[in-house]
Amino acid sequence: MLKFAILGFLNYQSLSGYDLEQQLAASTAHFWHARLSQIYMTLKKLETDGWVESEVVEQDRRPDKRVYTITAQGQQAFAEWLAKPMPEVESVKRAVLLKLFFARPLGKVAILSQLQLQLHAHQSKRREYSSVLPPQAIDLLNHLPELHDHKVLWQIVQDFGKRYEDMYIAWLEDAIQTIQVTLSDDDL
Amino acid sequence: MLKFAILGFLNYQSLSGYDLEQQLAASTAHFWHARLSQIYMTLKKLETDGWVESEVVEQDRRPDKRVYTITAQGQQAFAEWLAKPMPEVESVKRAVLLKLFFARPLGKVAILSQLQLQLHAHQSKRREYSSVLPPQAIDLLNHLPELHDHKVLWQIVQDFGKRYEDMYIAWLEDAIQTIQVTLSDDDL
DNA sequence: CTCCACATGTAACCGGTTACATGATTTT
DNA sequence: AAAATCATGTAACCGGTTACATGTGGAG
Numbered sequence: 001m002l003k004f005a006i007l008g009f010l011n012y013q014s015l016s017g018y019d020l021e022q023q024l025a026a027s028t029a030h031f032w033h034a035r036l037s038q039i040y041m042t043l044k045k046l047e048t049d050g051w052v053e054s055e056v057v058e059q060d061r062r063p064d065k066r067v068y069t070i071t072a073q074g075q076q077a078f079a080e081w082l083a084k085p086m087p088e089v090e091s092v093k094r095a096v097l098l099k100l101f102f103a104r105p106l107g108k109v110a111i112l113s114q115l116q117l118q119l120h121a122h123q124s125k126r127r128e129y130s131s132v133l134p135p136q137a138i139d140l141l142n143h144l145p146e147l148h149d150h151k152v153l154w155q156i157v158q159d160f161g162k163r164y165e166d167m168y169i170a171w172l173e174d175a176i177q178t179i180q181v182t183l184s185d186d187d188l
Numbered sequence: 189m190l191k192f193a194i195l196g197f198l199n200y201q202s203l204s205g206y207d208l209e210q211q212l213a214a215s216t217a218h219f220w221h222a223r224l225s226q227i228y229m230t231l232k233k234l235e236t237d238g239w240v241e242s243e244v245v246e247q248d249r250r251p252d253k254r255v256y257t258i259t260a261q262g263q264q265a266f267a268e269w270l271a272k273p274m275p276e277v278e279s280v281k282r283a284v285l286l287k288l289f290f291a292r293p294l295g296k297v298a299i300l301s302q303l304q305l306q307l308h309a310h311q312s313k314r315r316e317y318s319s320v321l322p323p324q325a326i327d328l329l330n331h332l333p334e335l336h337d338h339k340v341l342w343q344i345v346q347d348f349g350k351r352y353e354d355m356y357i358a359w360l361e362d363a364i365q366t367i368q369v370t371l372s373d374d375d376l
Numbered sequence: 377c378t379c380c381a382c383a384t385g386t387a388a389c390c391g392g393t394t395a396c397a398t399g400a401t402t403t404t
Numbered sequence: 405a406a407a408a409t410c411a412t413g414t415a416a417c418c419g420g421t422t423a424c425a426t427g428t429g430g431a432g
Contacts, residue, residue, distance in 0.1 A: 001283055002391075008290035018411055031285035038392060040413055063400045063411050082294045085302055086284050088309030094348075095189055096274050097219035101345045102196035104338045106270045111341075114273055121276030150292045152370050153299075156363045157289045160282075167355040175344045182340050190419080206383055226420060228385055251383045251428045 002034050002042050003051075007078040010052060010070040017043050018065065027154070030161040043068055051077055100175075107186040112179060119172045126165040129158070190222050190230050191239070195266040198240060198258040205231050206253065215342070218349040231256055239265055288363075295374040300367060307360045314353040317346070 009015060009023050017040045024034055034042075046052045051074030057067045070078070096118065103111050197203060197211050205228045212222055222230075234240045239262030245255045258266070284306065291299050 001281070001286065004290075005286055008286075011290070011293075016411080017413090028286065028289060029279075031280070031282040031289075033279055033281075035393065036411090037394085037413075042391090044413090059410095061401070062409090065411060078290075079293065082287060082291060083298065085305060086287065088305060089313050090282060090284060091217075091221055092219070092280055092282070093189070093221075094219040094278060094280070096278060097345050097348055098189065098193055098196075098216065099270060099274065100341055101216060101219075102192075102199070102266075103270060104341055105199075105267065110271065117273060117276060125277050149371055152366065153288055153291055156366060157285050159362075160285055160359050163355050163359050167351050171348050171351050174347075178340065178344060183337055204383080205385090223421065224383090225385075225422085230419090232385090247382095249429070250381090253383060 001032070002038065003046055004078060004081050005032050005034070006039070006042060006046065006068075007051065007070055007074055007081075010068060011075065011078060014067050014069040016057075016065040016067050020068075031157065046074070050074075108179065108183045109186055111183075112176060115172055115176050115179070119169065119176070122165055122168050122172065126162070126169060129162045129165065189220070190226065191234055192266060192269050193220050193222070194227070194230060194234065194256075195239065195258060195262055195269075198256060199263065199266060202255050202257040204245075204253040204255050208256075219345065234262070238262075296367065296371045297374055299371075300364060303360055303364050303367070307357065307364070310353055310356050310360065314350070314357060317350045317353065 005024065005028060006020055009020055015023065017036065020039050020043075021034070021036050024032065024039075043052065043054070047054055047068070050071060052068045052070055054066050054068045056064050058064050099114075100111070103114075106114075193212065193216060194208055197208055203211065205224065208227050208231075209222070209224050212220065212227075231240065231242070235242055235256070238259060240256045240258055242254050242256045244252050246252050288299070288303075291302075294302075
């Protein structure tokens with residue numbers, strides 16, 4: 001899937017692997033991330049498949065970089081991916097739920113302290129969303145015109161992240177409450 | 189992680205690979221799933237690591253099965269996993285958001301129809317939760333005593349699933365609405 | 377007789393992570 | 405001189421998926 005994230009960005013403009021990592025971190029981090037090493041590997045694969053092309057660009061004041069450009073073939077592959085319907089409900093793996101499901105032997109106190117940690121982490125994540133006014137900080141793209149319609153979608157995707165964190169926080173608060181009043185004490 | 193899901197179930201009782209798949213499907217499917225093939229591979233690994241032991245059990249009216257039992261070593265490894273704090277915020281990959289993020293070239297009509305499909309799927313998933321009265325259908329475990337505290341946790345985890353679907357559905361409805369009124373029409 | 381549930385596995389592949397390796401250039 | 409940022413890559417490993425292969429026993 002990373003390859004489509006990459007094609008998506010290259011569809012706007014040519015970028016290097018390093019640039020792509022920054023784009024991903026700045027704009028899609030909360031629903032899609034990737035390590036630099038994997039980005040480089042994927043770009044290589046994309047190039048051998050003929051979906052992108054690259055050239056080395058010299059910079060002054062910085063090391064050279066290899067800039068990738070999407071090909072017509074790549075654009076078509078991307079369009080096909082867009083048009084292909086997704087699996088209706090994506091299955092998501094959440095280790096936290098797995099652990100909580102089996103957590104009783106851990107004891108009430110330890111369970112509550114792990115949930116408290118989660119709560120703080122998600123509250124601070126939620127604050128990150130609030131502090132960023134524009135939908136995404138895709139600075140590189142902001143100068144492009146005719147992007148209003150795209151921004152609408154970015155905002156909707158961003159909104160999912162906020163709602164997810166809100167839901168998560170409310171659930172954690174209720175879970176902590178329920179465990180406090182319902183679970184029997186540890187035997188210490 | 190699957191190994192810990194398996195150890196978690198074996199911590200209640202000994203089970204075969206096939207049984208484990210059913211347990212996973214019946215009780216943890218919405219936050220942890222696994223294919224049979226992978227369960228068998230993981231059990232093999234677990235056995236060579238000394239975390240479980242197995243013996244072949246003959247059944248009448250059914251093929252033999254290999255039943256796995258957790259060892260003392262396995263119980264300790266499981267307890268350590270339980271006690272180890274999780275990464276604060278789990279990163280989750282959601283292909284749907286990735287696609288929506290880049291979906292503008294797909295056109296308004298096609299975007300809306302994909303979101304409609306999603307909406308129906310999640311609504312029906314949400315109905316599944318409502319129709320099951322007990323927290324989980326872990327029939328095999330229901331006869332065990334002293335499980336009340338465990339059931340509290342199962343219910344909390346189940347509750348996450350419901351809230352997630354509720355959030356998802358509300359988001360989809362709002363997204364569809366926003367796109368309908370905001371996005372400019374396709375040129376057909 | 378066929379299909380389904382029960383039951384266990386192997387092999388090829390794939391997407392991703394971690395760790396390692398290298399080096400230019402800028403800032404402190 | 406050291407640390408941070410820019411920049412690109414390789415290798416070993418790992419968790420998981422898909423497809424394949426095999427076979428028992430009961431139900432329709």
